[in-house]
Amino acid sequence: MKLYEHMAKDILAKAGIPIPKGRLVSSAQQAADACRELGPVAIKVQVLAGGRGKAGGIRFADTPEQAAAEAADLLGREIGGYKVERLLCEQKLSIDQEIYVGIAVDGAARAPVLIASMQGGVNIEEVPEKNIVRRNVGVTWGLFPYTAREVTRRMGLDPKLANRVVDIMLRLYRVFREKDAELVEINPLVVLTDGSIVAADARCNVDDDAMYRHRDLPQVVEGSELERKVKELGLSYVELDGDIAVMANGAGITMATLDIIQRYGGRPANFLDAGGGASVEPTAQALDILLATNPKAVLINIFGGITRCDDVARAIVQVKESRGLTAPLVIRLTGTNEKEGVAILEAEGIAAFSSMEDAAARVVALAGEAVS
Numbered sequence: 001m002k003l004y005e006h007m008a009k010d011i012l013a014k015a016g017i018p019i020p021k022g023r024l025v026s027s028a029q030q031a032a033d034a035c036r037e038l039g040p041v042a043i044k045v046q047v048l049a050g051g052r053g054k055a056g057g058i059r060f061a062d063t064p065e066q067a068a069a070e071a072a073d074l075l076g077r078e079i080g081g082y083k084v085e086r087l088l089c090e091q092k093l094s095i096d097q098e099i100y101v102g103i104a105v106d107g108a109a110r111a112p113v114l115i116a117s118m119q120g121g122v123n124i125e126e127v128p129e130k131n132i133v134r135r136n137v138g139v140t141w142g143l144f145p146y147t148a149r150e151v152t153r154r155m156g157l158d159p160k161l162a163n164r165v166v167d168i169m170l171r172l173y174r175v176f177r178e179k180d181a182e183l184v185e186i187n188p189l190v191v192l193t194d195g196s197i198v199a200a201d202a203r204c205n206v207d208d209d210a211m212y213r214h215r216d217l218p219q220v221v222e223g224s225e226l227e228r229k230v231k232e233l234g235l236s237y238v239e240l241d242g243d244i245a246v247m248a249n250g251a252g253i254t255m256a257t258l259d260i261i262q263r264y265g266g267r268p269a270n271f272l273d274a275g276g277g278a279s280v281e282p283t284a285q286a287l288d289i290l291l292a293t294n295p296k297a298v299l300i301n302i303f304g305g306i307t308r309c310d311d312v313a314r315a316i317v318q319v320k321e322s323r324g325l326t327a328p329l330v331i332r333l334t335g336t337n338e339k340e341g342v343a344i345l346e347a348e349g350i351a352a353f354s355s356m357e358d359a360a361a362r363v364v365a366l367a368g369e370a371v372s
Contacts (some may be wrong), residue, residue, distance in 0.1 A: 003205070003218070012171075012186070019092060024087070027084050028071045031067045038091045041090060041092050043070050046088055052079060095188075095192040100184045101114075101185065102114075102183065111137060142173060164197050180206060235272060235286055249305075250273060263360070292324065295367075298328070299332070302331075305336060316350065317350075331351070
């Protein structure tokens with residue numbers, strides 16, 4: 001579960017990490033009041049997406065009137081696929097230096113990894129690997145002060161700042177462990193012109209499987225309204241920007257389906273993993289939702305293992321009979337009860353392919369895309 005910036009900062013503040021003074025607002029008037037209280041402010045959209053600065057989601061205001069105008073312009077906008085409903089108004093900082101500090105799960109090492117760089121800020125993804133310091137942390141014993149000091153030395157950090165950065169690293173690791181986080185990061189950790197250090201931005205992603213241990217944390221619901229609706233059916237769904245709706249059974253085959261559609265010149269409209277063993281009713285509901293997005297065509301790609309091809313065929317027929325098929329439908333069925341599934345579809349005048357390539361080429365053609 002991803003936390004909003006203001007939530008992540010609240011956690012850091014409770015751990016003793018300095019954060020800027022700020023207020024969460026949801027209207028232009030509240031932004032003006034915050035500026036009146038704090039002085040010049042940075043106004044930051046609160047969305048669960050990175051790259052807010054590059055997307056125009058961070059503004060600055062020196063007066064309450066300017067803060068109100070900037071807030072009015074930001075509220076209601078869409079940033080990173082999310083509608084802006086709240087803003088964080090923070091004291092504007094006089095920054096002398098930006099540093100990156102983060103702790104994440106290193107899947108290959110099966111251990112946490114401390115990541116740090118002297119080149120923090122909005123372009124951290126573009127920092128050369130040689131300028132990033134990584135140090136795995138033993139799960140049993142945790143992060144020792146000497147390990148953090150070693151990282152600051154490798155960073156080339158000014159010795160006058162090193163002890164304070166080491167203290168923040170240790171506190172950040174404590175947050176990482178106590179909150180069962182997959183990622184905690186401060187980007188940037190800024191050194192101000194007066195020499196103080198502040199977490200100017202923060203992220204905290206908590207492991208979903210550990211949420212039962214953290215009843216005190218706010219429950220953040222991710223995704224669009226449609227994504228949440230499909231998730232309630234027990235299916236995995238992500239909206240994309242294409243026009244060919246996709247449903248498959250399994251993350252791997254769904255990704256392969258998206259790739260092959262693009263290979264033939266098409267643009268997938270979504271990622272929908274129906275999973276293994278999905279019953280007729282949830283499958284029919286998922287297909288009904290896909291058709292409601294008004295795609296140019298729909299591709300259903302089923303490899304029958306746990307999922308039975310005849311169940312999928314019955315779901316398709318159920319949708320056809322209840323509301324009709326509002327877009328061209330292409331089916332690829334292979335595996336468990338394949339013959340039974342194909343027979344059910346053929347009885348309704350629906351053809352099914354056994355080849356994924358043939359199905360992808362057909363759906364792209366039906367959607368009016370160029371086949372290469």
